[in-house]
Structures are given as structure tokens and as C-alpha cells.
Amino acid sequence: MPLSDMEKKTLEDVADELCDSKGWTRGVFLGEGSYKVVYRVEMEGSQVGALKLLNSGASEQRTEREIDAMRKCNHPQIASLLEVGEYVRPSQCRFKYMVEEFFGGGTLDDRWDAGDMDAADAVALALSLVSPLAHLRSLRLVHRDVKPANIMYREGGDAPVLGDLGLVRFLGRESLTASFMPKGLGTPYYMAPEQWRNDKALTDWRADQFSVGVMLTQLVTGWHPYQDCDPLDDGATIHRLMNYLDPCSLPLGMLRNQGLDSIIPMVLPRPHQRYRKPEDLERAMRGIQGA
Numbered sequence: 001m002p003l004s005d006m007e008k009k010t011l012e013d014v015a016d017e018l019c020d021s022k023g024w025t026r027g028v029f030l031g032e033g034s035y036k037v038v039y040r041v042e043m044e045g046s047q048v049g050a051l052k053l054l055n056s057g058a059s060e061q062r063t064e065r066e067i068d069a070m071r072k073c074n075h076p077q078i079a080s081l082l083e084v085g086e087y088v089r090p091s092q093c094r095f096k097y098m099v100e101e102f103f104g105g106g107t108l109d110d111r112w113d114a115g116d117m118d119a120a121d122a123v124a125l126a127l128s129l130v131s132p133l134a135h136l137r138s139l140r141l142v143h144r145d146v147k148p149a150n151i152m153y154r155e156g157g158d159a160p161v162l163g164d165l166g167l168v169r170f171l172g173r174e175s176l177t178a179s180f181m182p183k184g185l186g187t188p189y190y191m192a193p194e195q196w197r198n199d200k201a202l203t204d205w206r207a208d209q210f211s212v213g214v215m216l217t218q219l220v221t222g223w224h225p226y227q228d229c230d231p232l233d234d235g236a237t238i239h240r241l242m243n244y245l246d247p248c249s250l251p252l253g254m255l256r257n258q259g260l261d262s263i264i265p266m267v268l269p270r271p272h273q274r275y276r277k278p279e280d281l282e283r284a285m286r287g288i289q290g291a
Contacts, residue, residue: 003032005090009055011037014095018053018087019024033166035059040102056093061176062166063096069168070100070138078118079103079152103161105153112148112219118211119258123159126285127264129212132162132179134278137205137215140171144203145255146211147190170184175200188238189224190214193269196242213274214267220260223251225267244254244269262288 003011012106019041020028023177027040029052037056054063072100074245083099107187108125111117115237117125135150136143142148151160167185169175175184177198185242192210194202217225225247226240227233247267253261265274275281 001038002034007036007055008032011055011095014087014089015039015051015053017089017096018051018095021087024051036084036166041099042084043099047082048102048104050102052098052100054096054098056095059176060096063098065170065173065176066168066273067098068167069139069141069165069170072141072152073135073165075126075132075135077159077161078135079161079165085200097175100163101161103152103163104155105157107153108151108160108215110149111153117219119220122219123285123288124261125219126212126216127282127289128160129162130278130282132207133208133212133281136162137278138207139150139166142171142204143167143208143211144169144184144186144195145190146208146215147187148215170216171204183242185213191241191273193241193244194271196238197244204271205278206274206276209266210275213263216258216260216263217251217255217267220258220263221251221254223248223254225251227251241269260288 015026017036018068018196025042027042030038030040032038035055037053039053041049043049051062058090066086067081070079080101080103081098085099087095087099090096143162143165145164146162150162150164151266152163155161179198179200181198184195184203190211191202195207198263214225224237226237228236228248228250246269252264255261266281275284
């Protein structure tokens with residue numbers, strides 16, 4: 001559910017008050033979620049960050065898990081956490097905030113929209129994402145929201161960086177999503193079938209691999225792998241995902257015609273059909289490069 005205009009205005013005022021109290025300068029609005037707004041901020045020593053300010057309705061447990069996950073991660077291709085705190089207004093209302101690394105090079109969405117990517121770029125993207133995915137796997141973390149808007153670039157850089165761990169799952173901890181819920185968390189078009197079905201026992205790094213495979217298929221073919229002849233029929237795509245049906249022949253055929261068969265296992269419906277380990281995925285992508 002999006003923030004109301006009143007909630008956005010309150011968070012904007014809080015952001016200004018917080019920045020005044022810290023001696024920071026609030027910059028442009030960067031985006032919003034169901035319980036947060038994000039602003040560019042200039043901090044001490046000309047350091048630039050992305051201020052994520054959380055509304056009072058945000059889940060405290062999920063926020064703590066996001067913070068914990070970012071602190072555990074130590075990888076140049078996973079967004080870093082600069083500061084965490086709480087701002088208390090005179091009315092005693094409390095607002096949690098996080099300041100993360102700011103990415104001046106934009107997102108994968110931006111590069112995609114500019115039309116600067118082709119099949120070779122798709123394979124290079126997959127190879128570049130193997131290392132951060134392997135790092136998350138080593139920590140028993142599942143990102144669960146890998147999508148173009150959450151893949152970012154530093155200014156002047158080409159290495160993709162995974163950001164926004166707000167839906168991260170710790171495999172060794174009790175899930176925060178109730179088992180009786182019919183649908184898990186994530187962004188609908190990029191969720192693996194096991195996420196859709198809230199099948200926690202099957203949701204591991206291969207769900208993130210599935211999300212990457214969807215992006216690669218879209219980038220190369222212009223189609224979602226579970227999208228058939230009608231690009232406007234989102235319901236049919238979601239139906240296929242939710243029911244572990246096979247991906248559609250049209251986009252898969254387009255991948256095969258371009259010699260990109262190795263992308264197909266990434267988007268198969270059952271986790272055991274996908275690449276078992278990150279190094280298996282890397283080997284397959286390097287095979288395409290060497291073809």
C-alpha cells in the first residue's frame with residue numbers, strides 16, 4: 001500500500017528536521033516504498049548518502065533484520081550501511097532512519113531504459129552478479145527482491161551492486177512471514193514460484209537466481225519467460241508462476257535462437273531444476289562467452 005500524501009509530508013518534514021539536527025543537507029527525493037521515503041543527503045566531509053526514513057507503520061523486526069544483514073555483508077557489490085539511528089520529534093514520535101551508500105551511476109532500470117544493453121551485456125551482468133549472490137548464500141541470506149530497480153551502479157562504474165535488503169530472509173532464523181499466508185514477499189514479476197507459494201523450505205539462493213534469470217530473459221528478448229503471446233495478460237503470467245507451470249515456448253525459443261540456452265535453467269519452475277551452486281551458474285555463463 002503506497003504512502004498517503006499526509007504520510008509523505010510528515011516524513012519530508014522529519015527528514016528536514018533530522019538533517020538540520022545533524023548538520024546535513026537534504027537533497028532530491030529518490031523514491032518511496034510502503035513504509036519509507038528515500039532522499040539524497042550530503043553529510044560531513046562531503047560524503048553523500050541515501051537517507052531512508054521509515055514511517056511509524058514499518059515492521060520493526062523486518063527493519064532490524066535488514067540492518068543486521070547489511071552489517072553482516074562485506075562485499076563491494078552489496079550496498080553498505082553508513083549510519084543507523086532514531087529521530088525523536090518534540091511530540092515524542094519516533095522515526096527510525098538508515099543512511100546507505102548513494103549510487104550516482106543510477107540503476108539497471110536506468111541503463112535498460114536508455115537502450116544501452118544487448119545479449120553480451122546480459123551475460124556480463126549475470127557473471128557480475130554471481131559473486132554477491134555467492135556472498136549472500138555463504139551468510140545464509142536470501143535477498144528476495146532482486147530486480148532492475150535494486151541493482152545499482154557507482155558513478156563511473158560498471159560493476160552492479162545489490163541494494164535494498166528490506167525483504168532479506170535469514171535461513172537460520174524463524175520467518176517473519178506467517179506460514180498460513182498464501183503468498184510470500186517480493187516483487188510479483190521477479191518472484192520465483194516458491195516465493196509466490198510461500199514455500200519457505202524451498203526458498204534459498206536459487207530464488208534470487210530465478211529473479212536474475214527473469215531480468216536476463218527480459219533484457220534479451222523483451223519478454224518475461226512466463227509470458228505468452230499477449231504481453232498485456234499479466235494474470236496469465238502470474239498464474240503460471242504461482243502454479244509451478246513451465247515457462248513459455250516463445251521467449252525460451254528466442255533465447256535458444258541467440259545461443260543463450262544456459263539462461264533457461266535459471267528460470268525453470270522448480271528450484272532443483274536450476275543451477276545448484278553459484279559456481280555452476282558462473283561456469284554456464286562463461287560457456288556462453290566462450291561460444
